[in-house]
Each structure stands twice: as C-alpha cells, then as structure tokens.
Amino acid sequence: MSGFLPEHPGAEVRVSPNFGPRRETLRPDMIVLHYTGMASGAGAEAWLCNPESEVSSHYLVYEDGRIVQMVREQDRAWHAGKSSWFGRTDINSCSVGIEIVNPGHSLGYKAFPKRQIEAVTSLCVGIVGRYLIPAERVLAHSDVAPGRKVDPGEKFPWKALFAAGVGHLVPAAAIRSGASLRAGDTGADVEALQSMLALYGYGVEISGVYDHQTEIVVSAFQRHFRRRLVDGVADQSTISTLQRLLASLKAASAK
Known part of the structure; x- marks a missing residue:
C-alpha cells in the first residue's frame, strides 16, 4: 500500500507495512489504548513502521496532540499481541489500536499532557461514532493483556474521556480499612x-x-x-x- 486518506480529520499519514486483513469480522468493535513505552515519539513511530518490528498500531498520538495514522481502520494492525477479552483471543481483529506517546513505567512514566488527551478523546469519539463501539469496550492494553502489559497505566485520565462520552466508568469506591x-x-x-x-x-x-x-x-x-x-x-x-x-x-x- 502506497498511501491512504486519513480517517480522522487533521491526522497525518505514515503507512506501516505491519498489518493484514481482519479475521472473523470486518468491523472493529473495540478500542485498545496503549502507551508507547519508548524514549521518544519519533522513535516509537519509526518502530511501528519498521517491518522488522512486526508491530504496528492504527494511530499514534504525540504529546502536542499531533495524530499519525499508520494502518487503515478496516485493516488488522498488530498492536495487542497475546491478549483476550470475553474469551476472544484475536483482539487485533476486533479492535482499533491507539498508541499514546509516553515513556512508560520503565523510562520515567509521566502525566499525559492536556493537549494529548484532548486529541485522544477526539480520535476515540470519531471511532466510536463510526463503528458504534460500546462504552465498555474502550479498554486499556493492560485490561486485555493483564500482567504482560500495564499500559496506558494508572496515570491515564479515563475520566477525561468519560466526560466526553467515551468509555465506561463509575466513581471508585473510597478506600477504607477492612476485610x-x-x-x-x-x-x-x-x-x-x-x-x-x-x-x-x-x-x-x-x-x-x-x-x-x-x-x-x-x-x-x-x-x-x-x-x-x-x-x-x-x-x-x-x-x-x-x-x-x-x-x-x-x-x-x-x-
């Protein structure tokens, strides 16, 4: 594939060779959010587009809110790895993967900038609208690959997405001593x-x-x-x- 038009308004396109056809379904019904866990966004973008890495994502969101699309939403990006949800193990075939630039726990995990989260939220709103993705199927990589992955981590502001109608959330119960x-x-x-x-x-x-x-x-x-x-x-x-x-x-x- 030499190129395609971005599916999110304003997104840049850099085509990754690391993709294939979706299996079992032609439409995604889940969004999986990741952090890049690398020293720089540019390094993560290059890795996601390197055929030797055998990994990719549909989107990459930089700290300043810039969005790069690397795989068409209709295609199967290689972002989730070994994972499962409700017993389904081919998460790549039913999801849109979004990588969010952040060094992660091993390289100085930090808060996600407001502009970045606004861009992630806008991106998710568009994807949810296109595919009618249920709120409870906007998930973390750590949800579908517990133990193996911890991203986007406890600093990710799920409340900001929820306020925009993205994701499933309830107020967390207060922490108290007890059984x-x-x-x-x-x-x-x-x-x-x-x-x-x-x-x-x-x-x-x-x-x-x-x-x-x-x-x-x-x-x-x-x-x-x-x-x-x-x-x-x-x-x-x-x-x-x-x-x-x-x-x-x-x-x-x-x-």
Whole structure:
C-alpha cells in the first residue's frame, strides 16, 4: 500500500507495512489504548513502521496532540499481541489500536499532557461514532493483556474521556480499612470475585482460589477503574467499584 486518506480529520499519514486483513469480522468493535513505552515519539513511530518490528498500531498520538495514522481502520494492525477479552483471543481483529506517546513505567512514566488527551478523546469519539463501539469496550492494553502489559497505566485520565462520552466508568469506591481478599485465599468469596471479573470481560479462571493470575487481573482492574491504589488486593473499594460497574451495565441494558 502506497498511501491512504486519513480517517480522522487533521491526522497525518505514515503507512506501516505491519498489518493484514481482519479475521472473523470486518468491523472493529473495540478500542485498545496503549502507551508507547519508548524514549521518544519519533522513535516509537519509526518502530511501528519498521517491518522488522512486526508491530504496528492504527494511530499514534504525540504529546502536542499531533495524530499519525499508520494502518487503515478496516485493516488488522498488530498492536495487542497475546491478549483476550470475553474469551476472544484475536483482539487485533476486533479492535482499533491507539498508541499514546509516553515513556512508560520503565523510562520515567509521566502525566499525559492536556493537549494529548484532548486529541485522544477526539480520535476515540470519531471511532466510536463510526463503528458504534460500546462504552465498555474502550479498554486499556493492560485490561486485555493483564500482567504482560500495564499500559496506558494508572496515570491515564479515563475520566477525561468519560466526560466526553467515551468509555465506561463509575466513581471508585473510597478506600477504607477492612476485610479483603488476597493471594492464597480460597472459598466462595474468591469465586464470586472471579465470576464478576469474568462477567466484565477479564480473562480469569473461576476456581475459588486467589492465585497469581487472579492477583494480576485484580491489579489490571485497579489500574483502570480504581487507580489510586494498585496492589492486587481485592479490598472492599475494589469489589464495590466492580459491583458498581456491573450494575451500571445492567441498568444501561435494561433501558
């Protein structure tokens, strides 16, 4: 492919060779947000367009709000890697991937500038409108690949997107001392927690054992929905926030 017209107004185009046809579906029904985790945006853009990297994304958003489109939305970009949501493992085929320039946790993780978030929000609004993507399917890379990925991380301002009608969010329950579930616990309460996480979409086995995978998934949930404390412990704040999310979905579906 030599080029294409951008699907987001004002976006620049730099074609990545790292893409293919979508499988099983011709239309995306999910947005996955990432951070680049590299020292510079230019370096990330070059890597995403390098055939040797075998990675890409539909969009890249710089700190100043500049947007670069590298893969057409109709095509399958290679951004999610090994991942799952509601048991589906080919996330690349059902999603639009957006890389957000930020050095990430290993290179000096920092707050996302306002202009960058405004650009990400505008981009997401357009994609949601084109494909009627449900609010609860605007996700973090860490949601679909818990443990393996932690981006865009706990500093990402999901509230700003939600205020513009993008994504699913409820007020996080206050953190208080009290009973909690943690690694090594077993029983019906653990099974109930795992069931709620799976019902929301996370890949977790419903075993009644608070194993390492459960701890990882709880951390991923906290990183998106209860960002103040990410520790893998299912305290009452974490459980209540999860219950509120599920209740809001049920209420929305009943309308």
